[in-house]
Amino acid sequence: MANMKEIAKLAGVSLGTVSHVLNGSATVREPLRKRVMDAVASAGYQPSQLARGLRRDKTNMIGMIIPDVTNPFFPAVVRGAEDVAFEHGYRLVLCNTDNDHAKEIVHMNELRTYLPSGLIVIPSSFSDLTAQAESFRRSGAAVVCVDRLPLNWNGDTVTADNEKGAYDATNYILRQGHKQLAMITGPRHLTNSTNRLKGFKRALAEKKIHLGPEYIQEANFDQHGGYAKTLLLLRMIPRPTVIFAGNDMIAFGALLAFREMGLHCPDDISLFGFDNLDLAEMTSPPLSSVSQPGYQMGTTAAQILMDRVRGDDGPPKHVVLDTAIKIRDSVGKPVTGDNVHTSRTPARAARVSRTGRKR
Amino acid sequence: MANMKEIAKLAGVSLGTVSHVLNGSATVREPLRKRVMDAVASAGYQPSQLARGLRRDKTNMIGMIIPDVTNPFFPAVVRGAEDVAFEHGYRLVLCNTDNDHAKEIVHMNELRTYLPSGLIVIPSSFSDLTAQAESFRRSGAAVVCVDRLPLNWNGDTVTADNEKGAYDATNYILRQGHKQLAMITGPRHLTNSTNRLKGFKRALAEKKIHLGPEYIQEANFDQHGGYAKTLLLLRMIPRPTVIFAGNDMIAFGALLAFREMGLHCPDDISLFGFDNLDLAEMTSPPLSSVSQPGYQMGTTAAQILMDRVRGDDGPPKHVVLDTAIKIRDSVGKPVTGDNVHTSRTPARAARVSRTGRKR
DNA sequence: TTGTAGGCGTTATCAG
DNA sequence: CTGATAACGCCTACAA
Numbered sequence: 001m002a003n004m005k006e007i008a009k010l011a012g013v014s015l016g017t018v019s020h021v022l023n024g025s026a027t028v029r030e031p032l033r034k035r036v037m038d039a040v041a042s043a044g045y046q047p048s049q050l051a052r053g054l055r056r057d058k059t060n061m062i063g064m065i066i067p068d069v070t071n072p073f074f075p076a077v078v079r080g081a082e083d084v085a086f087e088h089g090y091r092l093v094l095c096n097t098d099n100d101h102a103k104e105i106v107h108m109n110e111l112r113t114y115l116p117s118g119l120i121v122i123p124s125s126f127s128d129l130t131a132q133a134e135s136f137r138r139s140g141a142a143v144v145c146v147d148r149l150p151l152n153w154n155g156d157t158v159t160a161d162n163e164k165g166a167y168d169a170t171n172y173i174l175r176q177g178h179k180q181l182a183m184i185t186g187p188r189h190l191t192n193s194t195n196r197l198k199g200f201k202r203a204l205a206e207k208k209i210h211l212g213p214e215y216i217q218e219a220n221f222d223q224h225g226g227y228a229k230t231l232l233l234l235r236m237i238p239r240p241t242v243i244f245a246g247n248d249m250i251a252f253g254a255l256l257a258f259r260e261m262g263l264h265c266p267d268d269i270s271l272f273g274f275d276n277l278d279l280a281e282m283t284s285p286p287l288s289s290v291s292q293p294g295y296q297m298g299t300t301a302a303q304i305l306m307d308r309v310r311g312d313d314g315p316p317k318h319v320v321l322d323t324a325i326k327i328r329d330s331v332g333k334p335v336t337g338d339n340v341h342t343s344r345t346p347a348r349a350a351r352v353s354r355t356g357r358k359r
Numbered sequence: 360m361a362n363m364k365e366i367a368k369l370a371g372v373s374l375g376t377v378s379h380v381l382n383g384s385a386t387v388r389e390p391l392r393k394r395v396m397d398a399v400a401s402a403g404y405q406p407s408q409l410a411r412g413l414r415r416d417k418t419n420m421i422g423m424i425i426p427d428v429t430n431p432f433f434p435a436v437v438r439g440a441e442d443v444a445f446e447h448g449y450r451l452v453l454c455n456t457d458n459d460h461a462k463e464i465v466h467m468n469e470l471r472t473y474l475p476s477g478l479i480v481i482p483s484s485f486s487d488l489t490a491q492a493e494s495f496r497r498s499g500a501a502v503v504c505v506d507r508l509p510l511n512w513n514g515d516t517v518t519a520d521n522e523k524g525a526y527d528a529t530n531y532i533l534r535q536g537h538k539q540l541a542m543i544t545g546p547r548h549l550t551n552s553t554n555r556l557k558g559f560k561r562a563l564a565e566k567k568i569h570l571g572p573e574y575i576q577e578a579n580f581d582q583h584g585g586y587a588k589t590l591l592l593l594r595m596i597p598r599p600t601v602i603f604a605g606n607d608m609i610a611f612g613a614l615l616a617f618r619e620m621g622l623h624c625p626d627d628i629s630l631f632g633f634d635n636l637d638l639a640e641m642t643s644p645p646l647s648s649v650s651q652p653g654y655q656m657g658t659t660a661a662q663i664l665m666d667r668v669r670g671d672d673g674p675p676k677h678v679v680l681d682t683a684i685k686i687r688d689s690v691g692k693p694v695t696g697d698n699v700h701t702s703r704t705p706a707r708a709a710r711v712s713r714t715g716r717k718r
Numbered sequence: 719t720t721g722t723a724g725g726c727g728t729t730a731t732c733a734g
Numbered sequence: 735c736t737g738a739t740a741a742c743g744c745c746t747a748c749a750a
Binding site: 001046047048049050051053054059061068069070072075076078079082083086091092093094095096109110111112113114115139223252255256278279281282283284285 | 360406408409410412420427429431435437438451468469470472474498615637640642644
């Protein structure tokens with residue numbers, strides 16, 4: 001790889017001049033400027049980001065820390081962040097934490113040694129990142145938290161309006177006549193989980209519906225968690241007529257459990273998800289879900305970062321993105337007590353199909 | 360951030376000794392060593408990867424270039440790569456190309472200025488990456504291609520046995536009695552697409568089944584492509600009794616098209632996918648699909664890279680991972696000519712459900 | 719407007 | 735076995 005010195009020699013100018021041309025740090029007269037640019041072009045020269053970063057105490061990298069790319073909600077956020085970062089000439093260093101706080105700390109410490117311009121983090125568990133973040137800020141890097149918030153977080157945030165989304169969904173469910181609801185929340189120590197639960201409870205309280213605590217189960221945000229807790233809920237008496245899942249992965253697990261118990265959704269039991277993943281419309285039946293703008297969460301976070309990098313040092317920003325309920329076919333009218341029992345015996349072949357009902 | 364000089368002062372040794380301790384580049388006597396380690400620990404010192412990279416002409420970053428994280432097959436590969444990279448102390452810089460060759464080139468050129476130890480790339484279109492890769496290799500970075508291969512590629516590769524997977528799937532379909540098949544391939548210039556098509560054709564040829572070229576359609580590897588081409592295939596006479604989709608996203612699109620046309624799968628028409636995404640079991644009906652090990656593709660690629668970094672300079676490796684067909688409920692017996700026409704009129708309420716049939 | 723030189727934090731070479 | 739010292743490639747006062 002050619003370096004600046006060679007370009008200088010090639011263009012017949014000094015090293016400093018090349019740098020000035022490249023960075024616009026001093027106005028260089030046209031003829032010289034052109035000679036430099038030509039040399040750069042002909043050599044295919046690209047400045048070493050490493051050397052530049054070392055000198056400037058800051059690289060054009062952005063650290064992105066997420067729980068797991070493999071969880072279908074996060075790629076959208078990553079993609080959003082990458083798109084605006086790329087546009088501004090920044091690159092993303094991706095780190096998965098598996099919701100393991102220790103791994104998160106390791107990543108943050110490691111990342112700092114690259115002198116990134118910023119950090120976008122979807123925090124793992126109830127981690128207090130204040131210390132690490134502070135250390136980043138001291139070294140001039142901005143930090144923005146996305147989707148969920150760590151304890152005591154006082155920096156920039158981008159989240160969805162989880163409470164409102166859950167509230168709307170619950171109200172929709174109630175309007176269908178359901179009285180015996182259940183919810184499978186995500187991990188209680190994640191703020192998005194608790195806010196969804198809050199919205200759910202608020203809607204119930206407004207309608208004066210009381211729910212035993214056993215009807216609110218906690219699970220990991222994955223298919224397995226949804227499956228296991230659904231099985232548990234289905235054994236309760238009275239059996240819930242609808243389950244509100246803390247996210248779509250949990251809902252998918254619930255669907256699996258329904259199928260295994262010979263229950264047909266929405267005839268025997270209803271289901272509502274959260275996230276509105278692309279695949280929600282592919283399930284059987286298509287899943288009603290609260291849609292939250294993952295891609296936009298990513299772009300917004302990166303945009304805030306870009307602003308910070310460019311010197312915005314105003315007070316912390318707290319962007320809350322809107323949610324919307326997306327109605328499909330997974331919520332029906334509640335079944336009566338009778339139905340509850342007959343439907344428990346899987347009478348598969350005799351049941352009418354729902355396929356194709358939509359549109 | 361503390362630097363090495365401060366650690367040296369703190370430990371009362373010279374800067375060089377600190378470096379030796381940290382890198383094991385010379386055996387330092389225990390008492391001194393301990394003093395250094397203590398100083399490091401108490402200062403929470405971490406060496407600057409930037410400075411180290413500049414000096415060593417190589418960082419512990421690995422570039423990973425993929426078409427799009429948002430496409431559910433790729434995150435698994437990324438995750439696999441990240442896991443083994445992380446384990447070895449390497450970090451992943453993630454770049455999306457959107458299958459745009461120009462963007463791919465930009466990324467590769469940019470990435471090089473970070474002096475990464477290696478590059479894992481899932482090439483976009485029929486790009487010839489030889490030049491860029493050569494330039495990477497010259498600067499001491501290893502490059503391995505995954506999933507699909509660019510033109511004239513002569514380096515390390517990790518792919519799935521696409522041809523065999525498609526061959527097996529097609530044979531399974533034929534054994535169910537289907538004679539009127541159709542395939543929606545991915546983009547023809549991607550090697551994985553062409554190999555899948557090859558497997559499909561080989562199975563047909565062995566059974567002496569001839570297929571008009573109009574029954575082989577090309578689409579992008581996404582839902583929309585599958586949807587559009589399925590609609591097209593459904594209008595053909597005779598109508599295919601089964602569609603083999605080039606990947607699961609295409610299959611999902613086909614499912615949508617079926618639903619829209621009032622066709623029930625697998626009673627009216629059968630479908631086979633490729634990738635075996637997690638969500639294949641959630642669709643209606645659960646989708647039969649060729650499973651290919653995405654996560655393992657990632658780990659294998661990263662492992663090869665690690666070996667190369669550690670000095671393995673043997674001939675190019677070509678790892679081909681096995682595929683397996685995963686049978687679910689989306690392929691049935693072919694419908695007779697009669698059924699083809701009656702089933703065209705959606706008699707929804709009268710159709711027997713398939714739900715719960717599995718297990 | 720252009721050129722010179724010092725230093726960013728490491729590693730590696732080479733004397734002691 | 736330990737400690738100076740010279741790069742690595744770039745940016746940026748500062749001098750010309």
